[in-house]
Amino acid sequence: MTTRRDFLTAAAGLALMPGGAALAADARFTIQGDDFLLDGKPLHIMAGEMHYPRIPRELWRDRLRKLKALGLNTLCTYVFWNAHERRKGIYDFSGNLDIVQWIRTAQEEGLWVLLRPGPYICGEWDSGGYPAWFLDDPDIRPRSLDPRYMLPSGDWLKRLGQEIAHLEIDRGGPILMTQVENEYGSYGNDLAYMRAVKDQVRAAGFAGTLYTVDGAAVIENGALPELFNGINFGTYDKAEKEFERFSRFKPTGPRMCTELWGGWFDHFGEMHASMPIPPLIDSLKWMLNQRISLSFYMVHGGTSYGFDAGANFDRNSQTYQPDISSYDYDAMLDEAGRPTPKFEAARTLFKNYLPADRFPTLPEPEKAIEIKRFRLTQSAPLTQLLGKLVTATAPQTLEQLGQPHGLVLYRHRTKSALSGTLSFDEVRDYAQVSVAGIPAGTLDRRYHETALDIAAKKGATIDVLVDTMGRINYGDRIGKDQKGLIGNVKLGETVLTGWDHYGLPLDDLSPLTFSKAHVDGPAFHRGTFEVTEAGYTFLDLRGWGKGYVWVNGHNLGRYWSVGPQHAVFVPAPWLKVGQNEVIVLDLHAGAERSLAGGKNQIWDRPGLVEA
Template identity: 45%
Template sequence: MKRTIILLSAVLLLLGSNLMAQKATHKFELGDSTFLLDGKPLQMISGEMHCARIPKEYWRDRMKMAKAMGLNTIGTYVFWNAHEENQGKYDFSGNNNIAEFVKIAQEEGLWVVMRPSPYACAEWEFGGYPWWLLKDSSVKVRSKDPKFIDAYTKYIGQLAKQLVPLQVTHGGNILMVQIENEYGSYSDDKSYMDLNRKIFREAGFDGVLFTCDGADQMTKGYLPGYLPAVNGLEDPAQVKALINKHHEGKGPYYVAEWYPGWFDHWGEKHARVSADESAKKLDAILGAGISINMYMFHGGTTRDFMNGANMNKNEPYAPQVSSYDYDSPLDEAGNPTDKFLKFRAVIAKHLPAGQELPAVPVKKRTIAIHDIKLDSYAPTFGQLPEPVISKTPLTFEDLNQAYGFVLYRTRLTKAGLLRVKELRDYASIYINGKQVGTLDRRINKDSLSLPDVPKDAVLDILVENNGRINYGPYLTDNRHGITREVSLDGKAVENWKIYRLPFANLKGWKFSSAAGKKSVEKVQPALYKGTFKLTDVADTYLDMRSFGKGFVFLNGHNLGKYWQIGAQQTIYVPAVWLNKGNNEIVVFDQLKSGHQKISTLADPILDSVAVVK
């Protein structure tokens, strides 16, 4: 009996010790020149990843890859519009489970720098702000507007429930939290910045807070008394001088966004950043004792309709592609690149004595699937919902619609010059069901000559939201659809039937066999569906080169957009979303018709710009 009691006591003591170890907190603080963890210098070698851009089944794999390259920290944005798509309804499940993302990082021995500022930029729709903030056209985001601050505060309160317990001050692995993002590129209101600080503190974020800005914008964007990190600066001496200037003459020194890659816009070449040159810069930064977060370490994919767009006073509207490969060390599918291996070699030089890196996992297997039959279809104009009747065109936000498409229909009595004022963003124009042209905000094309219009002709304008602006001065001017008026030879066109086509899912769409479709599809957009069986699954890439412009659903997942102009010509399909057995694919195309098959490739095509007449 005595022996049993002794054994039981030992077990309880061991369990108690393990529990204490799990709850043990670390002390993370700012030293004069370095970060300090439990009183010892910590150089953060961090890489950015976003849970919303990576299938949740792959989070752990990507973090193991981060460890294999030598990273000790993960940097990550949190996208408000992913967690509160509809006002007051919060979603932290599935791919939105940011707490699980952080916990997996801790299990893999990684610290986290959390960037939950409601404004993220990140080539993400509206910079992370939810679309419904635009329903009230008087609301001004990224300001002290009470309506904006009320929504912002409520969201941070919900986010805090997920993340506050995971801070290093509570036994977790979140070292510090960013309260705004590159605010100096937008404005310079220090009282607004301090309001951000107050919102985070009152929500329970009690650890280290920081800001980040580009080198030329830090004076406007930083909050005195809090760590200012710099984005995009690579010269160690300049990094230290800049942060010293804005932080009481001391560090720590942190490059919150270092760019070993870059993002892509539709119609432009795929970004390339030299691996050799980047490795040299990384070596110099680490050798100077500066902490760094490489943006991106692994970009992943911007799926659904969540890509953003850039636009500045001297630069036209430019939407980003769905692939967020970013020419990063870990490619879109999570495979190590030459850049990964070169960075790993540099980081290994700066590791503490006796520390070794894990082996690099092998590249993931891929497959090619040939000639998937698209044997049923649904013509878009043949299954329109009930219209909204309005004298003037209404925006997406007026229609309570977030993303996708809106069809505007009216009747014309004559030919002339058709103009859509302030089109946002892309439109296909039809007369009596025949496509007669397209309009494109990207190239400032907002008008079209209609030389031959029958009497009492039906005019259809199918408008696509190509992505709300995520960066720059037009952030607050982001309502979509036809935002002003349609005119014919300068006279306003009125009396519209307006049809919502959000394509949030494909419920309700009825598909018929391909028989007879040629007579209809020549002039109208449609959904094309096919089924196929697999006995083996692996990563693959849909080949979209024979298609025009649209999006793809696979087994219920919206994989993202394609556009014949490139440079992205494939869509990444993660193996985890394929089934052994039956699979279903649906392709929407608004520019080409008559599709009968689709195939996949074993490798991506991300750098093929097409000339389209």
């Protein structure tokens, strides 16, 4: 059993942190025997995962300093392909997507980096990071040697390499290792494919140490034994048992829990996930005593802004499970970046093992501000943003229309009077149906709803407004979750042909013209509120229906009355002292159009609804 003195002595002899460019330029990271070596000295990797698109750029340094204040020495980060290449061949590495600055900021704060470029990342992120534009055909086989997949994958990795390969440790950067694919053993077992991805990573210019991650139970399916292999597990799993499994696959070499799940994510319509602290501490104690490296997933989750939250699919119940926009994850730092009791418990434990200089002072906390309830007094109909008309015999998916996200209005004009059951092969993901402008009902994919009864006169319009939620990011349906109306639409046994399509990507709200006139049906509602000091808040959306929220032009993500999330986080950098503008798109009619700002997220919890 390792004692505190043994661990402190070993820690004192570990390689120094990357304090500056001069040290990093001379550093060399290798694996020898059972150790990671940095400049020839053992390195015990203690990492935490954070994601740059989920944290406003102005807060990156604050969050990284808090990661370091926990006693950690390494940042672990995914790279989000679909965020950087939303349109084919058009790349964005600016603003909140400036991954070079994200990695350099980590280095400036004395942190090493584990890079996870995928190209598949899971991450409760839309389609696991795959762009919508190359998955317009559900026959494409992601995560395989299908050239329709491998060619764009290779092109993306090469483009990414141009941005960040020079930040590997041997070239003066902080990147210790670069991951190949992501938990592939839970998906397939084609090691030829894995080696092809490895070759693409090398061809992209990543010359340093590569690694894979998998669950210990499926590691033979996905791990390349010639690389370093990490394992992922949760705090309810016994760490000792997981590493016993791992040792049967690879008895020698460094050991690392590359994702230690100390929290979990949430789906719409469920209770907020919460994981207790004691099992986490037990796992940490055992790994620290064995000097096993580790990475928290997540140390801070943040928020999946805009349209970026993903979804799961329960194979047993065949049920679609969309993720909420909050990525709080019940993590060490909450959605607003505040240390939680879990953070304090881990930090207290780490102080028994690590030198005192591993624990810098936490940054000054940001201020949480309250906003008195105010009315949104102006409205504009959703139809003001209808895109260019596209006609087709059968309904087209968003991907076929070249639209990455948002809503689509499908319209059919009847050629004769109709009455009966209107049915759809599939609705992805939430539809409002109206006939001649009169609401006829809603269809929710979570409940397998695909039909409703209607009656329409000759020449009447049947409108189907489809709101899309996250694409499935895990399991065998990755890449097969195209959005909109799927397949045929029937009235009884008759296929309805001839459809108009109007896209609503919601990327630009500037064409909206607001007024104080009452608006029926789906509409945008606008209001203003005053802020007298810098800080963050949570906008209370109880009483609203389903839609999206923008503050000062920033899309804060989805909300839905089904919970468990009933407020949206507004980070301090996106508020300004003085007047602020909020726009809420609500798909449901309702009399109450007001908001207030509070200091905390509002969760549904088992047996409790927080006030």
